[in-house]
Amino acid sequence: MSLDATADRARVAIKQEPQKQTAEIKGAARPMQWTSAYSGPLSIMSGFVLLIALWALIVKVGQYPPFILPAPDVVLRKFISTLSEGTLIRHAWVTLSELLLGLLLGLSSAFLLGYLLGKNPRAERIIAPFIVASQSVPIVAVAPLLLIWFGSGLLSKVLVCALITFFPTLVNTIVGIRNVDTDLRDLMRSLRASRWQMFRLLDLPAAAPTIFGGLKLSVILSVVGAVVGEFVGADAGLGFLINLARGVLDTPLMFVAIISLIGLAQTLYMAVSALEAYYLRWQKNDA
């Protein structure tokens, strides 16, 4: 399958069902939402429209060729063609599975270690320098090593993802666990709570607001991790797609892949935000 053929099919497809496809791209390219507070869909929509208009204007005024800056409609057509081809879904799925597995590994180990270190300040003082050292090396420098050791398949990307998502959740878990109210700890002790009860009934809910802050950062970083891993060596994924498109100067395809990555990050972030809103509903004013 050539990329040109994909583009041709898109041109056919857009004539058939223009409205439906416009709706699809809007869903994927919603701008990043940083506040967990609910902002109305109207304001999100108008911001999105403004962004597209500005983009179209720049292309029109600058007369840029598509391989430098493709116009929104060109990108849209590319998006539709890759979507109907199935290529976009296939690559997005590869990236998604990499980062979900990476998150699973990175977050669970960060949470476990964070809890232990939060409980043992002495151990934290000993181990902290090593953790900071591991984080001071850029992930792009570590990724090739992981590829050499674990091959160019799924595992190396999962590990890159896990590595980059590990730190924010680890730090926030340590801080969250350490700052648990000492009066509540005394209360649990006076009730002769077991270790498990101490964890389940006190530490976990008390540290949750802080941990969620780390989780939100981690899910965003997981997308970065997957792309970095794919850049270093892969045969599938959205990061691979960007690399491939760069090689043939198919800038519209790069845009499609980037926008898909944004959509992926956005979806993950919103999922964590929804989870947070549910779990921390006691913080809400109208509860």
Next chain:
Amino acid sequence: MQPLLKVDRISKTFVEGAKRVAALQSVSFEVYQDEFVCLLGPSGSGKSTLLRIIGGLISADTGQVSWRGQPIMAPHPDVGLVFQKTNLMPWRTVLQNVLLPAEVQKGQIAAADLEQAHNLIALMGLADFSNSYPRQLSGGMSQRVVLARTLLQQPQLLLMDEPFGALDALTRERLNVELLRIQRHHASTILMVTHSINEAVFMADRVLILSDGAGAIEAEIAIDLPHPRHLSMLGTARFGQLTTQIRQSLALNDELMYDELTHA
């Protein structure tokens, strides 16, 4: 008659950097069944430390605390603790907070616990707030929830560390009356730390005065006001005599300190 609680020559010293601060020096006293004993003393007299030792939360350097003749080394199931700072879990509703002792100690909540929790919440006049979160309650209401939670354990001894210290005077008086009523109905023994002379005289059968700085029992004053106590008693001559007597023994205490300082 065997005392319920026996505090025998308890001493505790805290080390802060190079400084050694003696919080308690050989404190001894006894508390008997159904008694209401108040520990009175200025801030820094080691009252809270003493209560935490009795509660089994921290250990003493020397001396021993016994419960019905048995030494207390760890938190005891028959002893309930109430602190000045309301320690409710903000993520739990009022009902869930009150049920916490049952959940922790039995591993699950029985129907009887739920019923008792509802009764206690009603007793505290908070029936409408069962499903509220602590954030939505006033200070007085929160402390009532703490009291309800502590009573759910059906403790034989209530240890209270300035339980109403953070509340306004009116709320405080009302809760004092409520506490006496609860003590009458639940026949509980209470050991309460306070720095209010009026509160101590109004509530207690016996007042123990801790000295400033030295951390030792300075005086013991029996309160012979009749039961049940009413707020109108605050204006009686006997009440006045007792508070004066306590004030004098605290002042005497200050003079001693002053002498020690000037002659040192």
